[in-house]
Amino acid sequence: MSLKINPWRLLLKAGILFAAFNFAFTMLPTSSGNSVSLYNNLVPGRERLPFGENPTDAYNLSLFDIDAMFASHIISDGLKSENEYRVVIVGDSSVWGTLLRPEETLSGQLNALNLTNADGKNIQTYNLGYPTISLTKDLLVLEKAMEYKPDLVIWMLTLESLPADKQLTAPLVSHNPVRVRRLLADYELKLEFNSDALTHPTFWDTTLIGRRRSLADWSRLQFYGVMWGITGIDQLYPETYEPAKIDFEEDNLFHDWAPSELPLEELAFPVIGAAYSIAGNVPLILVNEPILISDGVYSDIRYNYFYPRWAYDQYRNVFSDMSLENDWVYYDYWDIIPVDEFTNSAVHLSVAGEEILADIISEMILFEAAR
Amino acid sequence: MTITQILILAFLAILLGWLTRKRQRVNLLLTASVLIIFWLQPALPLRYLDFFLPTFSIGFTVLAWTLTASPEERYKKETKTSAAITLGIILLLAATRYLGLTNFLTPTRPPAIGQILLLLAIFTVGAFLLTRQRPSSSNTLLWAGFALLVAFFIILKTPALVLIASRGWRLFIGQNANLASSSDIHWLGYSYLAFRLIHTIRDRQSGRLPDLALGEYLTYVIFFPSFSVGPIDRAERFIKGLRQPENSYRDDILVGGQRLLLGLFKKFVIADSLAMIALNPLSSTQAQNSLGAWILLYAYTFQIFFDFSGYTDIAIGLAQFVGISLPENFMEPYRQPNLTLFWNNWHITLTQWFRSYFFNPFVRALRKSRKISAGMMILISQLATMILIGLWHGLTWNFLLWGLWHGLGLFVQNRWSGWAKVRIAEASISSRAQRILSIFGIMLTFNYIALGWVWFVIPDPVQGWQFILLLWGAA
Numbered sequence: 001m002s003l004k005i006n007p008w009r010l011l012l013k014a015g016i017l018f019a020a021f022n023f024a025f026t027m028l029p030t031s032s033g034n035s036v037s038l039y040n041n042l043v044p045g046r047e048r049l050p051f052g053e054n055p056t057d058a059y060n061l062s063l064f065d066i067d068a069m070f071a072s073h074i075i076s077d078g079l080k081s082e083n084e085y086r087v088v089i090v091g092d093s094s095v096w097g098t099l100l101r102p103e104e105t106l107s108g109q110l111n112a113l114n115l116t117n118a119d120g121k122n123i124q125t126y127n128l129g130y131p132t133i134s135l136t137k138d139l140l141v142l143e144k145a146m147e148y149k150p151d152l153v154i155w156m157l158t159l160e161s162l163p164a165d166k167q168l169t170a171p172l173v174s175h176n177p178v179r180v181r182r183l184l185a186d187y188e189l190k191l192e193f194n195s196d197a198l199t200h201p202t203f204w205d206t207t208l209i210g211r212r213r214s215l216a217d218w219s220r221l222q223f224y225g226v227m228w229g230i231t232g233i234d235q236l237y238p239e240t241y242e243p244a245k246i247d248f249e250e251d252n253l254f255h256d257w258a259p260s261e262l263p264l265e266e267l268a269f270p271v272i273g274a275a276y277s278i279a280g281n282v283p284l285i286l287v288n289e290p291i292l293i294s295d296g297v298y299s300d301i302r303y304n305y306f307y308p309r310w311a312y313d314q315y316r317n318v319f320s321d322m323s324l325e326n327d328w329v330y331y332d333y334w335d336i337i338p339v340d341e342f343t344n345s346a347v348h349l350s351v352a353g354e355e356i357l358a359d360i361i362s363e364m365i366l367f368e369a370a371r
Numbered sequence: 372m373t374i375t376q377i378l379i380l381a382f383l384a385i386l387l388g389w390l391t392r393k394r395q396r397v398n399l400l401l402t403a404s405v406l407i408i409f410w411l412q413p414a415l416p417l418r419y420l421d422f423f424l425p426t427f428s429i430g431f432t433v434l435a436w437t438l439t440a441s442p443e444e445r446y447k448k449e450t451k452t453s454a455a456i457t458l459g460i461i462l463l464l465a466a467t468r469y470l471g472l473t474n475f476l477t478p479t480r481p482p483a484i485g486q487i488l489l490l491l492a493i494f495t496v497g498a499f500l501l502t503r504q505r506p507s508s509s510n511t512l513l514w515a516g517f518a519l520l521v522a523f524f525i526i527l528k529t530p531a532l533v534l535i536a537s538r539g540w541r542l543f544i545g546q547n548a549n550l551a552s553s554s555d556i557h558w559l560g561y562s563y564l565a566f567r568l569i570h571t572i573r574d575r576q577s578g579r580l581p582d583l584a585l586g587e588y589l590t591y592v593i594f595f596p597s598f599s600v601g602p603i604d605r606a607e608r609f610i611k612g613l614r615q616p617e618n619s620y621r622d623d624i625l626v627g628g629q630r631l632l633l634g635l636f637k638k639f640v641i642a643d644s645l646a647m648i649a650l651n652p653l654s655s656t657q658a659q660n661s662l663g664a665w666i667l668l669y670a671y672t673f674q675i676f677f678d679f680s681g682y683t684d685i686a687i688g689l690a691q692f693v694g695i696s697l698p699e700n701f702m703e704p705y706r707q708p709n710l711t712l713f714w715n716n717w718h719i720t721l722t723q724w725f726r727s728y729f730f731n732p733f734v735r736a737l738r739k740s741r742k743i744s745a746g747m748m749i750l751i752s753q754l755a756t757m758i759l760i761g762l763w764h765g766l767t768w769n770f771l772l773w774g775l776w777h778g779l780g781l782f783v784q785n786r787w788s789g790w791a792k793v794r795i796a797e798a799s800i801s802s803r804a805q806r807i808l809s810i811f812g813i814m815l816t817f818n819y820i821a822l823g824w825v826w827f828v829i830p831d832p833v834q835g836w837q838f839i840l841l842l843w844g845a846a
Contacts, residue, residue, distance in 0.1 A: 007624045057653070223647040230663030231654065 025208040037071035038222045043229035045074030047102035048127040049141070050221055052235060059227035060234045063217035064175035066144050072221055075126045075148050085121040085369060088128050088145045090138050091156030094289055094347040095129025097354075099237065102127070104351045106156075109358035110365070117369040125365075126150075133161040134170040135271040136191065140179060143278050152368055153279055154361065155272075156289040158347060159315040160306045162267040163255050167191045174198050187274035241344045245305045246296035254311035262314045269322060276328065283368055286330045288319060290337040290357060292346040304346035331364055333357065372411065372599070374639055377685055380407070380595065381631055384692035385624065391693060392620055397449075397586040397613065398456055400594070400693060405429065405460045406476060407595040412559045414478035416552075417537060418544045422464075422481045423490065424558045428593060429457060430494035431520070435568045436588040437501040438509075438516050439575040444582055445502055453586030458491060513572050520565045520572075527558055529766040560599040562763065566724055567592045571606055573728050581607045587614075596689035600682040602700040602720040609695065616694025627691030634684025637677045645674035650838075652829050661844040668842065671828055672821040676705065679718070705820070708812030710777070710784045713820060721760070730756045749785055754778035764827070769835060773826040780819055 039045045049069050052060030063069065070076055080086055089095050089107050097105030103112065107127035115123035128145050130137065138155060145153070160166075167173065168191060173180055177198040184191055204210045228234055252259055257266075276284055291312070292304040302308050316332060323330035341353030349357060372380075383403060391399050408425045415421040433454075437445065444450065464477055465487045473480045481487070504512055526532040530553035537555035541548040571588070574580035583591070583606060591609045616623065649671035658664040680701035690697045704717035714722050730752060737748045754775065761774025795808075822839065829835040840846040 005621075005625055007621055007628065010625070056647070219644065220647065223644060226648045226666065227654070230648075230659065230666060231657035232659055233657060 022207040022209055025211070026203065026206040035065065035068040035071040035218070037068065037076070038225050039072040040074065040077040043225040045077045046072050046225070046228060046234060047074055047108065048096050048105065048234065049073055049130050050224075050234075051096060051131050054236055055220065055224060058233065058235045059224045059231060061217065061220055061224060062171070063214070063221060064172055065214050065218060066140060066172070066176060066179070068218050068221060070144055070148075072225060073126070073128075075128070075145075080149050083121055085117045085119075085123045085152070086148070086150045087123060087125045087152045087154060087365060088148070088150040089125060089154045089156065090142050090145065091129045091289065092133045092138075092158070092161060092347065093129065093131035093345070094158075094349060095127060095156050096131050097127065097129070098131065098235070098345070098348050099241065099343050100349075100351065100354065101237070102234065104354060105129075106354050106358055106361065109354050110362055113358065113362050115362055115366060117366070123365060123369065129156070130172065132170040132172065133158070134166050134168075134173060135161045135268045136167040136180065136183075136189075137170040137173050139183060139271055139275055139278070140173060140176060142275055143179075143183065146278060146280075146282070150282055152365065153282055153284045154287060154365070155275065155284060156287045158289050158291065158306075159254075159312055160347075162269065162315070164191060164266050164268050165255070167268050167271070168198055177201060183274065187270075187277055189268075189270055189274055191268065244292050244342050244344060244346050244348070246292070246294035246299065246339065248294070248296070248298040248302045248305070250298050250301060252301050252308040252310065254308050257311065259308070259310045262311055262318065264318065267315075267318075269318075272322075272328065273326065276326075283329065283371070285364065285368060286319075286323065286328055287361070287364075288316065288330070288332040288334050289347060290333050290335070290349065290353070292337075292339055292342040293335055295339060306346050329368070333360060336360060372682075372685075374635070376411065377631075377635065377689075380689055381692065383407075384596065384627075384689045388620060388623060388627075388692040388694055392616065397584070397590055398452065400613070401453060401586050401590045402456055402460060404590055404593045404595045404598070405457055406464075408560065408593050408598055409464055410476050411595075411599060412478055413557050415555060415557065416550070417540045417555055418546055419479075419482040419486070420540060420556070421478045422487075424556075424561075426461060426487070426490060428558075428560065428564055429461070429589070430490070430497075431568065432564070432589055432592045433457070433494060433498055433585070434501065435516055435571060435592075436583070436585055437498045438513055439571050439580055439583075440585070440588070441582055442502075444584055447584060450585045453584065453589060456586075457589065461487065461491065510576060513576050517569055517572050520568055523561065524565050525766065527556065527561055528762070528764075560593075563598065563601055563603060564592060566603045566721075567606070569728060570603070570724065574606070579607075581610065583610060594690070594695070596686045596693075596695075597697055600679075600686055601718075602683060602686065602698050603724050604697055604720065608698065612695035617696060618694070620694070623691050623694050627688040629688070630684050630691060631688030634681045634686075634688055636681070637684060638681030642674050642678035642681055645670050645677065649674040650824070650828050652831070652834065655825075655829050655834060655838040658838075658841060661842060664838065664841045668821055668824065671824055672705075672817075675824065675827075676701070705817050706813060707816055708809045709788065709816055710780045710819065711788075713816055714777075714781070721763075725756055725760055729759060746786070750778075750782045753781045753785070757781065767830060768832050769826050769830050772832055772835070773823055776823045776826055780823070 046060075050060055050072055051062050052058040053062065055061040075088070087110075095106060097108070100108075102108050105127055107125040110123075110125040117123055126145075126148075128141055130141055135157065138157070138161070142153065142155070168180065177200065180198060183189065202210075208215075254262075257263060272286065291307065293299075294302070294304050300309075303312055312334075316334065319330065320332065322328070337349060337353045337356055341350045341356070342348060343350050387399055387403055408428060409422070412421050412425050415424075462484070465481045465484050467473060467475055467477065468481045468483070501512065526536055533556050534551055534553045537551035537553070538548045540546075541551055571580055587610055588606075590613060591604070591606050594609070597604065611617075618626070648667065650667040651671075654667055655664075658667055683700040687697045687699075698720055700719050700721075702716040702719065704713050707713045707716055733755060734748065734752045737743065737752060743751070755778075757778035758771060758774035761770040761772075761777070764770045764773075795805075800808075822842075825835050825838055825842075826832070829838060837846055
């Protein structure tokens with residue numbers, strides 16, 4: 001048997017073809033604004049944005065492609081109906097619902113209330129929370145969420161999401177440098193001092209090889225969508241977990257800042273102004289989310305793991321003043337949840353805690369929806 | 372094997388294929404195979420065992436060769452060379468402990484040189500004593516070797532026995548016996564090693580085994596492309612390619628490269644993607660409805676095929692690089708119109724092995740008894756063979772049920788075929804109708820096999836039954 005083919009010539013041709021294909025790939029846009037997805041077509045959309053660090057068991061994964069993330073969400077399921085009053089909730093893991101099933105989260109519980117607005121429209125709430133605490137990360141999500149024509153935006157936030165050094169280090173932010181730089185430029189946000197956190201895409205990053213991670217993530221997201229459809233599972237629910245700390249060291253630092261006054265120039269309040277610009281005519285409500293108020297050792301110094309009392313108290317005062325000054329709609333629900341209704345973090349609520357919060361937020365929505 | 376390991380092996384095989392065309396073919400392939408079985412052996416929590424197990428693999432192979440080789444072969448010059456190469460490599464690997472090269476080619480730090488020398492001395496003395504055997508005791512020793520291989524096999528495939536063995540090793544080596552687990556021992560390639568050794572032992576007993584030099588025998592048994600995943604080649608077939616490559620180097624590179632790429636695609640693209648949605652013990656309890664359960668099952672059905680046949684393609688491709696054509700193991704098994712043809716095309720070399728060394732002798736023994744009907748003989752022999760194939764995967768209830776499932780399926784199909792063949796011939800049905808019947812047969816066979824995988828993948832038979840009920844909407 002002789003194949004009459006020169007293997008080295010074959011290898012060379014294959015190499016050239018591969019290189020050509022790779023370079024041709026650079027002509028495809030890195031972000032098309034939409035993403036092809038099995039979700040909402042062959043498999044049901046997810047009730048929260050994809051996030052997970054244990055994909056094989058949780059059937060969920062963390063990725064950086066915001067378009068693919070939204071395409072997998074139930075909010076992308078067809079056009080908004082005439083009879084829908086659409087509410088989107090943006091925020092951190094407390095909104096996303098760590099340790100909670102989709103129906104147990106804030107938006108899940110709000111939907112279970114079957115609220116209607118004054119015009120008789122069904123109030124449909126969408127969970128657009130995403131773990132990691134950073135206002136800029138929320139801004140990225142909010143910007144994308146506006147494409148889905150919400151009637152009301154609720155932004156749950158907390159002091160920990162404000163320090164400027166945290167803004168660009170969230171993985172979702174640092175891996176979306178083009179979007180983030182555009183937001184920084186459009187809204188004149190001065191966060192460049194830690195823009196080293198942003199990745200710097202090169203020409204090679206736009207080739208097929210360079211994009212292999214995002215392509216693999218997209219593919220895995222589709223496969224795990226099948227498992228989500230079959231099992232309804234999108235995170236691990238351990239039988240036990242380490243509860244949030246209520247005893248502390250004698251430590252009154254907040255992000256290396258000692259008591260006196262919070263350095264306002266180091267807090268990303270301007271991001272909230274940018275969010276109002278992005279929301280435009282759509283009402284945007286800011287909610288200072290509930291935190292754990294501990295009653296353990298040194299709780300006279302700290303409210304919880306995140307916050308010394310002096311810093312948090314100042315933040316609330318400043319936030320309230322700034323809201324009045326800028327006409328921001330601001331609700332402060334920091335202390336409405338009993339300490340027993342927090343789970344593994346000072347901002348993660350139990351099912352009962354979410355129920356308490358949902359009752360209050362539902363009143364707020366009905367009030368805002370009637371305006 | 373990881374993709375990195377496979378690519379390293381591919382590079383090595385291409386280099387070896389070129390180097391071994393003209394000279395030192397057996398010695399170079401033997402050297403590579405010995406090194407690679409140490410390199411591929413996974414790290415184990417039992418101290419030094421991940422060094423001793425590949426050493427045992429080589430030791431057992433040498434003892435089996437001594438049992439099966441003719442006296443003339445034993446004393447050839449090549450035998451001494453092969454023995455020196457093998458011993459030299461093991462000692463060199465052991466020396467990495469003292470050269471600051473730990474984990475270079477072994478998964479963990481090798482044991483002290485004294486312990487290795489002691490083990491090698493035991494094997495050498497064993498081999499020497501076997502050469503002194505009287506011809507009258509030869510057959511007894513061959514049976515003893517066979518029994519020893521099966522005994523190790525039973526231990527490794529029985530979780531409770533692995534646990535006992537792990538405890539024993541921990542006590543022996545001075546580790547905490549309370550930390551022993553039934554997953555502590557993973558002897559890379561033992562199954563295939565045992566199949567090859569038993570094949571040579573049984574063929575020696577029947578006088579069919581060709582003369583093999585020690586180097587050839589060792590290379591056949593621990594040949595690195597097929598050591599851990601098969602196929603199970605026959606010695607006489609393998610040896611032809613080992614002694615003289617059939618094709619030119621250029622053609623081997625082309626054919627092997629094509630096969631390697633196909634295998635990589637099957638394993639790392641298709642099978643690994645399907646693995647994300649394939650049935651497993653956890654997902655079998657999480658599926659919410661019948662449709663979802665079928666998706667999990669079909670995904671597993673294709674995943675196991677692409678995974679296994681992908682690895683086989685990789686092995687065949689790597690072997691082709693060095694000029695050896697391994698036998699095919701999977702030939703469109705899911706497109707077969709009945710279960711017998713499925714087994715003729717699924718893991719072909721394993722099926723052939725069981726046919727040669729269990730089914731045929733067993734049927735002959737049953738025939739001699741002459742007390743049972745032909746139908747009963749078919750039922751018993753097929754059940755026994757398939758149960759053995761099932762238990763080869765592990766001595767647990769679910770694998771027994773899987774074997775039973777296929778044994779019964781083969782029997783029913785055998786009876787049906789005998790009955791239907793005559794009637795179809797009498798009815799002289801059209802070719803179109805025959806095609807429809809064939810398609811129906813393929814679908815029925817495929818789904819029967821797919822359902823059988825439930826027993827294979829879910830260790831708890833009760834849980835497996837629950838899943839089957841869910842498939843039919845009856846859970």
